Amino acid sequence: MIRSLAEDTILSGRERQVLTVGRDSHDIHCEAPSKAGAVSQRACVFCGSRVVLYPIADALHLIHGPVGCAAYTWDIRGALSSGPELHRLSFCTDLKEKEVIFGGMEKLEKTLNELIPRYTPKAAFVYATCIVGIIGDDVAAVCRKIEALHGIPVIPVHSEGFKGTKKDGYRAACTALERLVGSHEGAPVEKGINIMGEFNLAGEAWIITEYYRRMGINIVSVMTGDGRVDEVSRAHLAGLNLVQCSGSLTPLAQAMEERYGIPFRRVSYFGIEDTAAALYEAADFFGDSRIKRRTAELVAEEVAKVETEIAAIREEVQGKRAAIYVGGAFKAFSLIKILRRLGMEVVLAGSQTGGPDDYERLTKMCPPGTVIVDDSNPLELCRILMETGADLFIGGVKERPLACKLGIGFCDHNHERKIPLAGFIGTVNFAREVANTVNSPVWRFIRRRRL
Amino acid sequence: MLLRHTAANLAERKALTINPAKTCQPIGAMYAALGVHGCLPHSHGSQGCCAYHRSTLTRHYKEPIMASTSSFTEGASVFGGQANLLQALNTIFTVYDPDIVAVHTTCLSETIGDDLAQIVRKAFDDGKIPEGKKVIHASTPSYVGSHVTGFSNMVAGIVKAFAEDTEEKVNQINVIPGWVEPPDMREIKRLLKEMRVPSVLFPDTSDVLDAPQSGTHQFYPAGGTTREELVSTGSSFMTFGLGSFASESGASELKKQCRVPYELLDLPIGIRATDRFLFRVSEMTGHQVPESISAERGRAVDIITDMQQYLAGKRVAVFGDPDQLIALTGFLVDLDMKPVHIVSGTPGKAFRKRIAGILGDESANVHNGQRADMFLLHQLIKQEPVDLLIGNTYGKYIARDEDIPFVRMGFPILDRIGHSYFPTVGYSGAMRILEKMLGAIMDREDRDAPEEQFELVM
Numbered sequence: 011m012i013r014s015l016a017e018d019t020i021l022s023g024r025e026r027q028v029l030t031v032g033r034d035s036h037d038i039h040c041e042a043p044s045k046a047g048a049v050s051q052r053a054c055v056f057c058g059s060r061v062v063l064y065p066i067a068d069a070l071h072l073i074h075g076p077v078g079c080a081a082y083t084w085d086i087r088g089a090l091s092s093g094p095e096l097h098r099l100s101f102c103t104d105l106k107e108k109e110v111i112f113g114g115m116e117k118l119e120k121t122l123n124e125l126i127p128r129y130t131p132k133a134a135f136v137y138a139t140c141i142v143g144i145i146g147d148d149v150a151a152v153c154r155k156i157e158a159l160h161g162i163p164v165i166p167v168h169s170e171g172f173k174g175t176k177k178d179g180y181r182a183a184c185t186a187l188e189r190l191v192g193s194h195e196g197a198p199v200e201k202g203i204n205i206m207g208e209f210n211l212a213g214e215a216w217i218i219t220e221y222y223r224r225m226g227i228n229i230v231s232v233m234t235g236d237g238r239v240d241e242v243s244r245a246h247l248a249g250l251n252l253v254q255c256s257g258s259l260t261p262l263a264q265a266m267e268e269r270y271g272i273p274f275r276r277v278s279y280f281g282i283e284d285t286a287a288a289l290y291e292a293a294d295f296f297g298d299s300r301i302k303r304r305t306a307e308l309v310a311e312e313v314a315k316v317e318t319e320i321a322a323i324r325e326e327v328q329g330k331r332a333a334i335y336v337g338g339a340f341k342a343f344s345l346i347k348i349l350r351r352l353g354m355e356v357v358l359a360g361s362q363t364g365g366p367d368d369y370e371r372l373t374k375m376c377p378p379g380t381v382i383v384d385d386s387n388p389l390e391l392c393r394i395l396m397e398t399g400a401d402l403f404i405g406g407v408k409e410r411p412l413a414c415k416l417g418i419g420f421c422d423h424n425h426e427r428k429i430p431l432a433g434f435i436g437t438v439n440f441a442r443e444v445a446n447t448v449n450s451p452v453w454r455f456i457r458r459r460r461l
Numbered sequence: 462m463l464l465r466h467t468a469a470n471l472a473e474r475k476a477l478t479i480n481p482a483k484t485c486q487p488i489g490a491m492y493a494a495l496g497v498h499g500c501l502p503h504s505h506g507s508q509g510c511c512a513y514h515r516s517t518l519t520r521h522y523k524e525p526i527m528a529s530t531s532s533f534t535e536g537a538s539v540f541g542g543q544a545n546l547l548q549a550l551n552t553i554f555t556v557y558d559p560d561i562v563a564v565h566t567t568c569l570s571e572t573i574g575d576d577l578a579q580i581v582r583k584a585f586d587d588g589k590i591p592e593g594k595k596v597i598h599a600s601t602p603s604y605v606g607s608h609v610t611g612f613s614n615m616v617a618g619i620v621k622a623f624a625e626d627t628e629e630k631v632n633q634i635n636v637i638p639g640w641v642e643p644p645d646m647r648e649i650k651r652l653l654k655e656m657r658v659p660s661v662l663f664p665d666t667s668d669v670l671d672a673p674q675s676g677t678h679q680f681y682p683a684g685g686t687t688r689e690e691l692v693s694t695g696s697s698f699m700t701f702g703l704g705s706f707a708s709e710s711g712a713s714e715l716k717k718q719c720r721v722p723y724e725l726l727d728l729p730i731g732i733r734a735t736d737r738f739l740f741r742v743s744e745m746t747g748h749q750v751p752e753s754i755s756a757e758r759g760r761a762v763d764i765i766t767d768m769q770q771y772l773a774g775k776r777v778a779v780f781g782d783p784d785q786l787i788a789l790t791g792f793l794v795d796l797d798m799k800p801v802h803i804v805s806g807t808p809g810k811a812f813r814k815r816i817a818g819i820l821g822d823e824s825a826n827v828h829n830g831q832r833a834d835m836f837l838l839h840q841l842i843k844q845e846p847v848d849l850l851i852g853n854t855y856g857k858y859i860a861r862d863e864d865i866p867f868v869r870m871g872f873p874i875l876d877r878i879g880h881s882y883f884p885t886v887g888y889s890g891a892m893r894i895l896e897k898m899l900g901a902i903m904d905r906e907d908r909d910a911p912e913e914q915f916e917l918v919m
Contacts, residue, residue: 047532049501456674
């Protein structure tokens with residue numbers, strides 16, 4: 011018997027954005043703007059662009075707008091760099107009333123002229139915020155002028171907040187990256203790949219690139235984790251693009267396929283199965299028997315290292331119920347597989363920005379009774395968590411205190427994670443974190459309520 | 462070093478801001494609105510604004526922050542946000558059922574010229590605001606002032622919406638506590654209660670942003686100044702506004718609207734500022750400061766007498782919001798410490814004037830407004846090193862690069878706890894500041910002392 015959600019759990023008007031697997035036959039209605047008045051967990055176009063480009067560590071990231079957009083995005087998420095740290099500073103034009111009335115182009119130009127000689131960056135990204143779109147500054151024109159003057163790429167990012175969703179921000183970032191890709195000449199890199207949609211929040215890019223190196227594959231660029239302007243500029247010399255993360259860099263991969271004939275594959279580095287599949291994807295693509303052998307050896311060796319511990323952790327967590335609410339749906343697929351490996355039951359799977367295909371796949375993957383949601387909100391999430399009796403909530407910054415208030419374990423699988431969760435080792439890190447929170451003694455002090 | 466690019470020489474900047482020491486108005490409006498019971502803050506702009514404010518407040522308080530957004534699209538930005546706000550109010554009252562909605566604007570809705578008063582009137586006329594519910598509003602353009610201005614504007618908006626003028630004024634005072642933390646608001650209420658002074662404190666985020674773990678999520682937590690209390694502020698016989706930057710506009714609005722006179726005082730941070738607050742409250746209400754509070758004062762002063770040798774002459778850099786910095790600078794001077802760099806991103810000439818008055822003959826680098834940012838502060842520190850740095854979390858880069866003991870005070874604090882639970886106002890707040898400063902200074906002495914001078918007893 012599949013339990014149905016209580017009648018008042020789903021907010022009115024959102025009935026088609028929620029379903030219970032095995033009970034409801036409708037498709038998830040998604041990719042729609044949030045309803046005005048919602049306490050939405052979503053962000054804006056600017057946010058999408060900012061998170062994608064931010065990890066390029068030797069570029070200058072200038073926010074053209076009032077101070078807030080710069081202040082709220084100043085070093086708030088991990089973007090680990092093995093060298094330059096320019097990206098971790100916050101630069102802005104701090105637009106004032108005068109510029110809102112008379113235009114901000116002059117101030118933008120002055121700002122760039124003060125910035126570039128001071129920091130000698132390899133490139134500059136100039137982010138347009140809401141207000142710039144309204145007052146009509148020709149950001150591209152200023153960028154062209156500055157580029158000619160200083161001889162570095164100065165790239166406008168059309169990320170006015172109101173011009174769509176976070177996903178449109180990813181697209182704007184991809185358009186900006188397209189400007190860089192191909193700007194350096196060179197010979198094609200043999201067995202070269204670009205790792206795309208990996209942002210090195212907590213060192214994941216280093217784990218992943220090390221695997222590929224051991225396999226005998228060359229990394230042309232990581233976009234954009236621990237990123238460098240020169241690497242991005244040479245990305246067109248790779249033979250294959252491996253794209254992680256649902257939406258963020260797919261538009262760039264598509265553009266590179268069209269323009270340079272570089273095929274792309276969607277991969278994930280979360281979990282044993284998906285990590286292995288991502289490595290084999292590259293090995294099979296290049297078709298070299300030596301690479302294939304090395305890959306098999308690597309996978310066997312790495313799995314052997316973590317197997318025992320994962321089995322031990324499984325003993326601690328199996329039978330517990332997990333809820334997932336993430337930004338892009340693609341991450342949810344991997345998480346469901348890992349949780350299954352740990353013997354846990356997924357009771358909720360949702361995302362802020364999933365597409366129709368994502369939700370179809372989620373619905374197929376999840377057992378009857380799992381609740382699937384698109385663009386949820388705190389009220390609904392809390393009710394579903396309580397109704398489904400979740401023991402664990404996997405989400406981001408705004409979800410953490412909700413889980414804590416309800417007395418449910420929490421794992422940040424978003425940008426506030428502090429340990430790498432990718433690759434084979436990352437799977438153990440994740441499992442350990444899940445076990446720690448689910449079995450924390452603090453829950454003894456709390457009487458969890460259920461609906 | 463993360464700030465490896467900072468050079469000591471101060472090349473003049475005309476346009477560029479590096480590492481701001483402020484943020485924008487709407488977050489202040491959101492914070493103020495959370496201090497009203499049963500109120501849902503509403504951000505009239507793009508979705509991102511609301512998401513950023515909620516995330517920042519969540520990181521600072523480790524609490525769920527509830528606020529809704531008009532979710533502007535391209536259409537709204539061309540045709541105006543009226544339709545979005547009307548729909549939003551409908552959604553909010555249907556789904557989230559708050560008693561009060563506090564709408565603030567953003568740079569976007571301000572620039573396209575949305576008139577909140579007119580839209581809210583229309584919502585009322587169209588019957589979109591259910592019986593007994595209230596929609597209040599404040600204009601908070603992000604390109605004017607700072608987060609402190611936004612707080613101040615929303616406090617004035619609260620007054621405009623609720624305070625009712627009465628012929629007879631009653632034996633009650635209003636206290637606008639300024640942008641302080643929930644425990645500070647709780648502490649001021651406690652002091653007034655101990656003095657048996659009838660009072661209304663607003664806004665009041667205690668029991669909202671420090672809500673206890675209860676196994677449930679309260680969408681509208683127990684705290685917040687109630688609507689009845691807010692209505693009654695118009696019949697109080699006077700208002701104390703603590704910190705002119707955050708509290709003057711609310712206090713003056715009450716005077717204008719309800720003929721309630723007001724007095725502005727510094728935030729009660731440190732001994733003398735607390736003395737002044739309690740003394741004036743006592744003088745105006747006729748209620749004595751009880752022995753229990755005098756004893757608290759005595760304990761705070763006792764710490765200072767015991768530890769004066771560790772405080773004397775220490776050079777300090779402070780940054781943050783003007784009301785805090787004014788009061789804190791006074792406290793540091795009283796402790797025989799030397800504030801040498803004082804930086805606030807919030808504009809206003811009154812700030813430098815007040816600080817100059819407090820410093821007297823002592824000189825210091827005092828900067829505020831545009832380009833008074835963390836980069837400038839870092840350069841100042843490189844030129845004239847300090848023994849202690851006090852400010853919000855963003856000071857940690859400078860503290861690490863320059864190896865300076867660092868005490869976290871202000872907004873936001875994203876990497877430590879305590880600010881949500883322990884006050885920095887009042888005598889007990891003074892004790893906490895002393896404990897934190899002395900802890901930082903003495904830990905450093907322990908760390909740096911050569912073996913033969915490493916002391917057990919300090």
